[in-house]
Amino acid sequence: MIVQSTYRRRWRMLAAWGVVALFVFPLYYWITTAFKNARDIFDRPPNVWVFEPTLKNFEEVFGISLGFLRQQEVLPGGGNFYMAPRLWDSIVVAIGSTTLSVMIATLAAYALSRLDFKNRHLFVGWVLSTRMMPPVAVAIPLFFIYKDVGLLDSYTGIILIHAVMNLPLAVLLMKSFFDDIPREIDESAIIDGASRWLIFRRVILPMAKGGIAATAVLCFIFSWTEFVFVLTLTQTGLKTVPVVSSSFVTSTGTAWGNMAALGAAAMIPAFIFILLVQKQLVRGLTLGSLKQ
């Protein structure tokens, strides 16, 4: 009996590692591509495990010199993809929109969690419906609206729409964190004569710190990875990393190494962040509907 169950446990372990390896492989392949020379990338059959590592792709993408780049090497795309400013664009947009989203959402979430008002249920439905809108159906009219008011191709324009895109998530998630804090705390403070703002600022916010951090991390990630709005609402002024990646596809070929280098660099902050919020991840992914 015991022997059999160890046997089954081993198989289960093996199957679990096998399945996860299948999901990690594309990631491994992409990240190693960032460290490959063109010769190894275009090899056939594909060169998966053994290759001569190089930092050349990163040198080209970020305009730094580490001694791997030789002048005579000609890239499929013709070279010169200087992407450091695009990484900066991504950071500015993500931080700006996250700050805005979280500020607006904590206020609204407090009301949704603690204050009674007419049609509260409908209001939550409206917020949720915003999350359902296809980005294209917002991006098309917004392009013309932005053109009229001069927000096209500006940080402000992208930060605003990314903030709005993240609002349903932020509001519902913050509401679920506020709901976890017992209402008795508010009530006793009110009896002591505290105003709603004071309770919010001195009691609720400190107690929901972890929840606010998790919300901010998720907002950051969704802004960092967003594609449609940046694609539609910018031209030359700014471009975030996901959108600028497509510029590596040129008529003479695709600079896979450079693209992979930029992609890998863009993944690192997101990976770190997601590992920080493991505990709240499922709650975040389900907009606060499921608690772990």
Added chain:
Amino acid sequence: MSRTAAAAAEPSAYVSRRPEWLRLLLRPFSGDAAFPWLAPLIVMLLLFTIYPLIYNIWLSFHEYAPFRRQLEFVGLDNWRTLWQDTRFWGSLGVTFTYFFFVLTVQLVLGMAIALLLDSDEPGFGLLRALLTLTLVIPPAITGMMFLLMQDSEFGVITYILESVGLLDGTQPILSTGSTALIGVMLADIWQWTPFMVLIFLAGLRSLPPEPFEAAMLDGASPFQIFRRITLPLMSKVIAVAVLIRGIDVFRMFDYVFVMTSGGPGTSTYVLSLYAWQQTFSFVKWGYGATISLVSLAIILIVANLFIKLAKVRW
């Protein structure tokens, strides 16, 4: 905690230190009125979702006239064109094919992997953490990853499929009409199956142990236990996962945009991409808006109906 309690006990001492303008600004937030708290959210949603929606509806009754270089009122022309546009109906078909196929695979695969990973043994925590990584990759870059791996000459997926005899080397996955959509689906399934896995895992791990123990004592088979106990207990979790994933699968744009641009022919034209291209590539501003309105209407109706029927609550 003691500091907060002290502050709550002496509100007046605290408030008086504020400058006048701040006190005026915060005054609406002192009572039980909800509106001041909600006002910034309402303003943002009105400006950036309701106004664009109205603008979009207005746009659908207009069309850009290239020769006169201006928008002109065309009445219901765009809606009539839509009704007769075989490419629109085709893209609707592609969208629904993609939707049902991807969602079903992710649901089944996600549940299977979640059951496999539902264990307290050492190492399984690491496996769960590794699975979260795919969720934070920009979908556009996932598209590029699968573009590289499915390249007809040096792609690793192409190579594997050719060596097991599933491909004969003459039909590149992403530029053959019959397989292109599958190639795109593969990227979506790879990136978002872990989403289902993680949600189901959280659900499985919070289930009470008693019903399972009772069923085992009664000699129920693993399949019976899954069918009669696990699934019913997990119904709410499954509903939420399907709702959120379903919304995103239906409005998918990034993968097709970077991987196939709708091609070859029209085999991977989803509604979002068709709308976007009509507006921005073919300068049919009004028509693109019309198509995007259709996709908006479908998703709002279906998702809200699902919320009602499945009794999902927030």
